[in-house]
Amino acid sequence: xxxxxxxxxxxxxxxxxxxxxxxxxxxxxxxxxxxxxxxxxxxxxxxxxxxxxxxxxxxxxxxxxxxxxxxxxxxxxxxxxxxxxxxxxxxxxxxxxxxxxxxxxxxxxxxxxxxxxxxxxxxxxxxxxxxxxxxxxxxxxxxxxxxxxxxxxxxxxxxxxxxxxxxxxxxxxxxxxxxxxxxxxxxxxxxxxxxxxxxxxxxxxxxxxxxxxxxxxxxxxxxxxxxxxxxxxxxxxxxxxxxxxxxxxxxxxxxxxxxxxxxxxxxxxxxxxxxxxxxxxxxxxxxxxxxxxxxxxxxxxxxxxxxxxxxxxxxx
Numbered sequence: 001x002x003x004x005x006x007x008x009x010x011x012x013x014x015x016x017x018x019x020x021x022x023x024x025x026x027x028x029x030x031x032x033x034x035x036x037x038x039x040x041x042x043x044x045x046x047x048x049x050x051x052x053x054x055x056x057x058x059x060x061x062x063x064x065x066x067x068x069x070x071x072x073x074x075x076x077x078x079x080x081x082x083x084x085x086x087x088x089x090x091x092x093x094x095x096x097x098x099x100x101x102x103x104x105x106x107x108x109x110x111x112x113x114x115x116x117x118x119x120x121x122x123x124x125x126x127x128x129x130x131x132x133x134x135x136x137x138x139x140x141x142x143x144x145x146x147x148x149x150x151x152x153x154x155x156x157x158x159x160x161x162x163x164x165x166x167x168x169x170x171x172x173x174x175x176x177x178x179x180x181x182x183x184x185x186x187x188x189x190x191x192x193x194x195x196x197x198x199x200x201x202x203x204x205x206x207x208x209x210x211x212x213x214x215x216x217x218x219x220x221x222x223x224x225x226x227x228x229x230x231x232x233x234x235x236x237x238x239x240x241x242x243x244x245x246x247x248x249x250x251x252x253x254x255x256x257x258x259x260x261x262x263x264x265x266x267x268x269x270x271x272x273x274x275x276x277x278x279x280x281x282x283x284x285x286x287x288x289x290x291x292x293x294x295x296x297x298x299x300x301x302x303x304x305x306x307x308x309x310x311x312x313x314x315x316x
Contacts, residue, residue: 106207284296
């Protein structure tokens with residue numbers, strides 16, 4: 001989250017009032033993340049998150065917003081987009097697409113234990129199953145096609161050694177994607193960005209997943225790989241944590257058992273997740289957009305994670 005588009009108190013108040021969400025009491029720009037403009041807003045009826053979308057279009061957004069509605073209706077703890085009097089959940093503010101969702105209770109757990117990882121694994125599996133009958137389809141926009149397009153764009157900004165690493169991994173991921181084992185992996189709607197700061201806990205209990213604006217239809221295994229790369233590693237070195245990884249996977253499989261192909265390709269999808277976020281962080285660092293509030297992420301972190309996945313893959 002960041003602030004690219006300034007919204008005044010009066011503009012936000014009129015917008016929220018039109019959605020019957022009460023009288024605005026406070027508005028504060030959110031500094032985390034990099035994709036959208038986000039404000040935390042308090043009204044006399046509750047706490048909400050107001051989002052203006054800076055990249056996603058009016059045509060793309062129904063997939064994400066209706067996915068959240070679908071998951072919420074199936075008992076998955078996710079933000080529920082607010083509808084207007086006509087039942088529409090995609091709105092317009094400052095001539096940009098906008099939405100308002102309820103703010104989840106609790107806080108992000110940035111130093112997770114195996115208990116926290118188990119909660120994420122169990123809820124992620126339930127989310128995957130709940131999304132099986134979601135009718136809308138949209139590809140993972142930061143998937144393999146985007147990696148192939150983006151590597152040449154960031155290549156001028158990286159060292160020869162980094163170039164060798166990134167080109168080698170890209171070639172490997174293209175090879176994996178062409179395999180019959182990959183083609184048979186279970187697929188559906190995935191979060192694709194379920195980092196520690198996109199999950200909330202209260203009193204040790206998971207209260208929700210949020211920030212679904214990288215979601216798409218892809219392999220469930222990619223979602224798992226992304227989670228293992230963030231929830232179950234040492235943040236300084238990128239090395240995997242066996243206890244947290246085991247807790248996450250045991251909880252996930254208590255709800256949805258992995259197939260034989262998923263078990264064999266889990267190390268490859270962890271590498272895929274590391275490549276995806278190394279690339280996006282390189283892109284955001286070297287080709288940034290202007291924002292009133294913006295904290296870029298360090299690309300070298302996921303370079304380390306990728307190297308760790310190459311030398312110490314997690315195998316079930």
